[in-house]
Amino acid sequence: MSLRIHDEAPDFSAETTEAAINFHEWIGNGWAILFSHPKDFTPVCTTELGYMARLQAEFARRNCKIIGLSVDRVSSHGKWAADIAETQGHTVKYPMIGDPELKIAKLYDMLPADAGNTSEGPHCGE
Secondary structure, eight states: OOOOTTOOOOOOEEEBSSOEEEHHHHHTTSEEEEEEOSSTTOHHHHHHHHHHHHHHHHHHHTTEEEEEEESSOHHHHHHHHHHHHHHHSOOOOSOEEEOTTOHHHHHTTOSOTTSOSSSOSTTTTO
């Protein structure tokens, strides 16, 4: 799958750190940035999510929501959010999607076809 300018991003339903969502309904009439990171508690990803937390108000002023995605479980995201706040000085107040069955990552063509059906193992960002 490839996306081009003016293409509609694929829709999905998912569990997040805030609630279950349907992506297109969650976006509503504004804009959204869906960004991914390979695994929770990785150093570069921690700084990136902290940076996005710092910028969240700027995006909101422009009617743009942000949402993160990784193949880790939502319960892991909650623990990681505390680590991000402590190490980066900014609290994550946007939802983080859990995708342990790789459904969304595969929908968006983020993983090789042979990645399997679970986030367990070295094929997902380790």
